[in-house]
Amino acid sequence: MSTPHSSSTSSAPHRASPPQIPQSLTLAPTASSSASPSSSSASGMRDAAEDDSDSPPSQMSEDDPGGGGGGGGDRWEPDLRGGNGGAGRWAPPDQVLENVLESVLEFLTAARDRNAASLVCRSWYRAEAQTRRELFIGNCYAVAPRRAVERFGGLRSVVLKGKPRFADFNLVPNGWGAYVSPWVAALGPAYPRLERICLKRMTVSDDDLALVANSFPLFKELSLVCCDGFSTLGLAVIAERCRHLRVLDLIEDYVEDEDDEMVDWISKFPESNTSLESLVFDCVSVPFNFEALEALVARSPALRRLRVNHHVSVEQLRRLMARAPQLTHFGTGAFRSEAAPGGGLSVTELATSFAASRSLICLSGFRDVNPEYLPAIFPVCAKLTSLNFSFASLTAEELKPVICNCINLRTFWVLDTVGDEGLRAVADTCSDLRELRVFPLDASEDSEGSVSDVGLQAISEGCRKLESILYFCQRMTNAAVIAMSKNCPDLVVFRLCIMGRHRPDRITGEPMDDGFGAIVKNCKLTRLSVSGLLTDKAFAYIGKYGKLIKTLSVAFAGNSDMSLQYIFEGCTKLQKLEVRDSPFSDKGLLSGLNYFYNMRFLWMNSCRLTMRGCKDVAHQMQNLVVEVIKDHTDEGESEIVDKLYLYRSLAGPRKDAPTFVTLL
Amino acid sequence: MEVAAAAANYVADVDNNCLKATELRLGLPGTEETTAVLPTPPSTPRGKKREGNSGAEEAAKKRDGETAPPAAKAQVVGWPPVRSYRKSCFQQSSGAKSKPAPAEEKAPAPAAPSAAAAGGNALFVKVSMDGAPYLRKIDLKMYKGYRELREALEAMFLCFSGGADAPAVNPSDFAVTYEDKDGDLMLVGDVPFDMFISTCKRLRIMKGSEARGLGSVKNN
Numbered sequence: 088m089s090t091p092h093s094s095s096t097s098s099a100p101h102r103a104s105p106p107q108i109p110q111s112l113t114l115a116p117t118a119s120s121s122a123s124p125s126s127s128s129a130s131g132m133r134d135a136a137e138d139d140s141d142s143p144p145s146q147m148s149e150d151d152p153g154g155g156g157g158g159g160g161d162r163w164e165p166d167l168r169g170g171n172g173g174a175g176r177w178a179p180p181d182q183v184l185e186n187v188l189e190s191v192l193e194f195l196t197a198a199r200d201r202n203a204a205s206l207v208c209r210s211w212y213r214a215e216a217q218t219r220r221e222l223f224i225g226n227c228y229a230v231a232p233r234r235a236v237e238r239f240g241g242l243r244s245v246v247l248k249g250k251p252r253f254a255d256f257n258l259v260p261n262g263w264g265a266y267v268s269p270w271v272a273a274l275g276p277a278y279p280r281l282e283r284i285c286l287k288r289m290t291v292s293d294d295d296l297a298l299v300a301n302s303f304p305l306f307k308e309l310s311l312v313c314c315d316g317f318s319t320l321g322l323a324v325i326a327e328r329c330r331h332l333r334v335l336d337l338i339e340d341y342v343e344d345e346d347d348e349m350v351d352w353i354s355k356f357p358e359s360n361t362s363l364e365s366l367v368f369d370c371v372s373v374p375f376n377f378e379a380l381e382a383l384v385a386r387s388p389a390l391r392r393l394r395v396n397h398h399v400s401v402e403q404l405r406r407l408m409a410r411a412p413q414l415t416h417f418g419t420g421a422f423r424s425e426a427a428p429g430g431g432l433s434v435t436e437l438a439t440s441f442a443a444s445r446s447l448i449c450l451s452g453f454r455d456v457n458p459e460y461l462p463a464i465f466p467v468c469a470k471l472t473s474l475n476f477s478f479a480s481l482t483a484e485e486l487k488p489v490i491c492n493c494i495n496l497r498t499f500w501v502l503d504t505v506g507d508e509g510l511r512a513v514a515d516t517c518s519d520l521r522e523l524r525v526f527p528l529d530a531s532e533d534s535e536g537s538v539s540d541v542g543l544q545a546i547s548e549g550c551r552k553l554e555s556i557l558y559f560c561q562r563m564t565n566a567a568v569i570a571m572s573k574n575c576p577d578l579v580v581f582r583l584c585i586m587g588r589h590r591p592d593r594i595t596g597e598p599m600d601d602g603f604g605a606i607v608k609n610c611k612l613t614r615l616s617v618s619g620l621l622t623d624k625a626f627a628y629i630g631k632y633g634k635l636i637k638t639l640s641v642a643f644a645g646n647s648d649m650s651l652q653y654i655f656e657g658c659t660k661l662q663k664l665e666v667r668d669s670p671f672s673d674k675g676l677l678s679g680l681n682y683f684y685n686m687r688f689l690w691m692n693s694c695r696l697t698m699r700g701c702k703d704v705a706h707q708m709q710n711l712v713v714e715v716i717k718d719h720t721d722e723g724e725s726e727i728v729d730k731l732y733l734y735r736s737l738a739g740p741r742k743d744a745p746t747f748v749t750l751l
Numbered sequence: 752m753e754v755a756a757a758a759a760n761y762v763a764d765v766d767n768n769c770l771k772a773t774e775l776r777l778g779l780p781g782t783e784e785t786t787a788v789l790p791t792p793p794s795t796p797r798g799k800k801r802e803g804n805s806g807a808e809e810a811a812k813k814r815d816g817e818t819a820p821p822a823a824k825a826q827v828v829g830w831p832p833v834r835s836y837r838k839s840c841f842q843q844s845s846g847a848k849s850k851p852a853p854a855e856e857k858a859p860a861p862a863a864p865s866a867a868a869a870g871g872n873a874l875f876v877k878v879s880m881d882g883a884p885y886l887r888k889i890d891l892k893m894y895k896g897y898r899e900l901r902e903a904l905e906a907m908f909l910c911f912s913g914g915a916d917a918p919a920v921n922p923s924d925f926a927v928t929y930e931d932k933d934g935d936l937m938l939v940g941d942v943p944f945d946m947f948i949s950t951c952k953r954l955r956i957m958k959g960s961e962a963r964g965l966g967s968v969k970n971n
Contacts, residue, residue: 256828256829256834257828257829258828339836397840454840477837478837478841526837527831527833530831642830642832667830668827668830
C-alpha cells in the first residue's frame with residue numbers, strides 16, 4: 088500500500104532508521120489530537136531511535152511468537168499527515184478499511200491472536216492497538232509503562248505479574264522490586280475508562296490503591312494474587328470510592344495490619360445496593376466487622392462468590408448463607424462453632440442452610456474445621472465441581488463420607504493427612520477429576536509423609552481425565568509415574584515434589600529418570616516440576632520429548648551442564664525456567680544464549696554460576712536484563728553468584744533496583 | 752553440589768554467630784540450636800515500620816522463638832516449595848480465631864519444629880526482673896490468659912522479691928511490662944491476651960520506684 092507523500096519534510100529522518108516495521112510505530116501518542124506534524128515527528132524521531140535495537144513489540148504479551156518483527160518486503164513510509172481533529176490519531180489513507188478492520192479485530196480476544204495480527208502491517212498494528220482491551224504483561228520489568236500507554240489507546244483491563252515465582256519460597260529478598268506504583272501512575276491519566284486490574288506478586292501500597300480508586304471512575308474489578316504492601320486502609324479506600332466495584336479478589340496476599348491500626352473496611356462499601364459479584368478475602372487475616380459483612384451481602388444481589396477469613400464460625404456462616412442463597416463459590420471460614428461444646432449450632436441446622444444454597448459448586452475454607460460439621464455439606468456434594476480441603480487436616484476416615492458423594496468433582500485440593508487411603512477414595516468416586524493438588528501438612532524434608540506412589544497410582548487409575556496434578560510426597564516410584572503417564576493422557580501440568588532431596592525410586596533405588604521420561608513422552612505437558620534423584624538422562628528425555636513445555640522447575644537435580652543444554656536445545660517452547668541447587672555452571676548457562684530471547688525469564692539460585700559467566704551473558708545479549716541478587720547488601724564482592732534472574736526486556740536495566748541487586 | 756548454597760549459609764552463619772557471641776544468655780553451652788540459620792530475610796515484608804531491619808529481627812526472633820535441639824542436617828531455604836502463606840495458615844489455625852504471632856506468620860521455612868496444625872510453635876520470650884541476677888524464659892503459648900501468666904511469673908521470681916526475710920510479694924510494688932515489636936515498653940494487661948502474645952517480644956518485671964503508680968501486677 089503506497090501512501091501519498093506527506094506534506095511534512097520531516098519524513099527524511101524516519102527513512103534513515105532500519106526497516107523494522109512495528110518498532111517505529113510509536114510515532115505519536117494516540118492521545119494527542121491536534122499535534123502538529125513537526126512536533127509529533129520530533130517525538131517520533133526519539134522513539135524511532137530508541138526502537139532501533141528493540142525486539143518486536145509483541146513481546147509485551149504473554150505468547151510471543153518468537154519471530155522477528157519484519158513484515159513483508161514492502162518499503163514503508165511513515166504516514167505523517169496530521170490528525171483530522173477529533174479522531175486523535177493519524178488518519179490512514181483508507182478510513183473505511185481501517186474502521187472495518189477495527190470492527191473485525193474487536194472480536195479477537197486472545198493475546199496470541201492479537202500479537203499475530205499486529206505484525207501483519209502498520210495498518211493492522213494500529214487498528215489492533217486501538218482495539219485491544221486487555222493487556223497482559225508477564226513481567227512488569229519487560230516493558231516500561233510509558234511504552235504500553237503510548238501504544239494502546241483503549242485498554243479496559245491490565246494484568247501485570249511481578250516477582251519471579253521463587254519469591255513465594257523466600258528466595259527473593261525483601262525489597263527486590265515489582266512495585267506497581269509507576270504503572271498506576273501511568274495508567275491513570277491514559278485510561279480513564281479502565282475497569283480491571285489484576286496483579287500477581289507485586290508490591291501494592293495503600294497509596295497505590297487510593298490512586299486506583301481515584302483514577303478510574305468506572306473501575307469494576309481488582310484482583311490481587313500473592314501481593315504485599317497494602318493493608319485494610321487501602322481496602323477501605325477501594326470499597327468506599329469504587330462505586331461500581333464488581334470483583335474484589337484478594338488471594339494469598341500478605342495484608343499487613345498492626346492490630347491496633349486495622350480499619351473496618353467492610354463498612355465502607357456503598358450503603359445502597361452494590362454490584363458486587365465476587366468478594367474474596369480469606370487472606371485478610373485480621374478480624375472484621377461481621378455485621379457489616381452480613382448487611383453488605385444482603386444488599387449485593389449479584390454476589391456469587393464469597394470467601395471469608397477464618398474469623399467466621401458456622402453460626403455466622405448460616406447467617407451469611409441465609410442472606411445469599413444464590414452463591415456459587417463459598418469460602419467457609421473456620422468451619423467450627425464458637426460456642427462451648429454441646430452448645431453451638433447443630434449439624435442438621437447447618438445442613439439445612441447448605442441445602443438451601445442450590446447453586447453452590449465450589450467450596451473452600453475449612454480453616455480450622457471441626458470434622459463433626461462436615462456432614463452439613465452433604466446436600467451440596469453431588470453438585471460440587473471444586474472442593475478445597477487443603478487447609479483442613481482430615482484423616483481418610485473423615486474424608487471418605489464426604490468425597491463419596493462428590494461425583495462431579497473436577498478440582499480437588501487436599502492435605503496429605505488423608506493418606507493413600509483417602510486418595511483411593513477420591514479415585515473411586517471422582518472419575519471426572521481434572522485437577523488434583525495434594526499439599527503436605529508438614530512441609531519439611533524429614534517429615535513422615537503420608538502419601539506415596541500408592542496414592543498416585545490409585546489416582547491414575549480412577550481419574551483418567553486428569554489434566555493437572557501437584558503432588559507432595561516423600562516416597563515415589565518410577566512405576567507409579569509411568570502408570571500415570573499412560574492412564575492420564577490428558578495431563579498438561581505435572582508437578583511432583585518428592586520432599587526429601589535426591590530421593591530415588593523407593594522400591595528399585597534407581598533415579599527417577601524413567602518416570603519423568605515417560606511423563607514427558609506420553610503426555611503433552613506444558614508445565615513440569617521435577618524432583619527426586621535425577622541424572623542428566625532425565626533432562627535428555629525432557630529435551631527430547633518436552634516440545635510443548637512452557638514452564639519448567641528444577642531443584643536438586645542433574646549431574647552436569649548437559650542437563651541445561653538438553654533443556655535449552657530441546658524445549659523449543661520454553662518460556663520460564665527456574666532452577667535451584669543443581670550442579671550447573673557457567674557453561675550450562677551459556678548454552679542457552681541463543682534461546683534467552685524466546686523466554687520470559689530464567690531463574691537460577693544456588694548453582695555453580697560465577698560473575699564471569701553472568702557478565703558474559705550480559706555482554707552478548709543486549710536486550711536481556713541480567714540481575715545478580717545477593718542476600719544482604721553488605722556482602723562483599725564475590726565471584727560466586729548465588730541468585731541469577733535474567734529476563735528479556737524492552738525497558739533496559741531498571742532504575743528501582745535495591746543495593747543488593749547488581750544489574751550487569 | 753551445593754557450594755554456593757553452603758557459601759551463602761556460611762556467611763549468614765558468621766553473621767549470626769557474631770550476634771550470638773555478644774548476647775548474654777542463660778543456659779548451658781550447646782543447648783542452642785545450631786542449624787544453619789536461614790540467610791534470607793523473608794521476601795514478604797512483615798510490617799511497614801520494620802522493613803529496614805527485618806533480617807536481623809528475623810534471626811533474633813528465631814533465637815527467641817525456638818528451643819529445638821540442633822537439627823540433624825541443615826534445612827534449606829524455601830524447600831519443600833510450599834508458600835509461606837500456606838505454612839502460616841497452619842500456625843494460625845492452632846490459635847483459633849486469634850491473630851497469630853507475626854514472627855511465625857511470615858517466617859521462612861521453619862528450621863526445626865514442624866508446622867503441625869495442632870500444637871503450633873512455642874513462643875519463648877525472655878523475662879527479666881529488675882535486680883535479679885539472671886533472666887528466665889517462658890513459653891507464652893502455655894498460658895490461656897493474663898491470670899495464668901501472672902501466676903507463673905510470680906512463682907518464677909518469688910525468690911528474688913526482696914531477700915530471705917521478706918514476706919509474701921507485695922503486688923503493688925511490681926509492674927509487669929513488655930517490649931512490643933516496635934521496641935516500646937508497654938504495660939501488660941491493656942490489650943486482649945491473644946493480641947498481647949502476638950506482639951510481645953520480651954517481658955520485664957519492674958519493681959520499686961519505677962513501678963509505683965503504673966498499676967499493680969494483679970490489675971485487670
